[in-house]
Amino acid sequence: MFSKACEYGIKASIFIAINSYEGKRVSPKEIAKEINSPQAFTAKILQALVRHKVINSVKGAYGGFEVNKNELKYIKLSQIVKAIDGDNIYNGCGLGLEKCDENHPCPVHEKFKDVRNELKHMLENTSLEELAMDIKSGISFLKA
Amino acid sequence: MFSKACEYGIKASIFIAINSYEGKRVSPKEIAKEINSPQAFTAKILQALVRHKVINSVKGAYGGFEVNKNELKYIKLSQIVKAIDGDNIYNGCGLGLEKCDENHPCPVHEKFKDVRNELKHMLENTSLEELAMDIKSGISFLKA
DNA sequence: TTTATTTCGGATATTTTTATCCTATTTATA
């Protein structure tokens, strides 16, 4: 469904959110340990999220990654997914046709709509804040 | 969502279905041309579908790929997807956790359920027959 | 201003997925 890069990006963002909530910046090293991901690769993904302005980075001593605490509830999963995997999962054809729309649909175009809408709805209505809260309260987990 | 291999597998199966309906067997060459896919790679995928008994092959002169005309309505998309991409899209964790269930859920476990159920429902309730009919009647298309 | 710390970004390596090529095997028909 999502690429490894995107999975790491989502988990990393949640961990950053938890810490930003408490005014702490975190490093790729801490993040990778907490979400059980390869550190250098994770760092690259964080860079991409910064470029897309999903999260913020502060260089130099006492720096690290953070998100604006007040924006936590407005940052949606969809932003992270689009930043890393692009919008193919939103707009791309389920069977990979270059051109696939109402006028020239692939065999599963109509059937796929419901799935895509459900996914879209989920991604656009799930905030980093709620995901972070669930981790904090022990309801969900970032690694096995 | 699906791998390229799976996309080819679905489109190939539909084309085979159309032809089997008319009593004709088809070759990887014809299939690849019709669904706009690399021929040799498509042939490998067809082999996999045969091994998983989704479609049938007949070797030698006048051979080719076919499906039992009478079973067309009972062959569901889910069988093709499982044969090629495995059941990860069904059972795998949305964020790639090795262990992710009700007792130890990933951050999106609950939210993901609806999406997965919608997808599962679609795959398990869509038959090769209906997809083939739509192509035959010009409602949908196998290539752009 | 120097130092230690930290992100940035280019280069490279590894693994997986996608794709190609060639030979062996099977089978219907002449």
Added chain:
DNA sequence: TATAAATAGGATAAAAATATCCGAAATAAA
């Protein structure tokens, strides 16, 4: 039985995704 037409399957190749390494640039504090 010989031949031509097919699929089967192993060996490679190419491309994309995943992962690692290292030096450059930025920055806070001593």
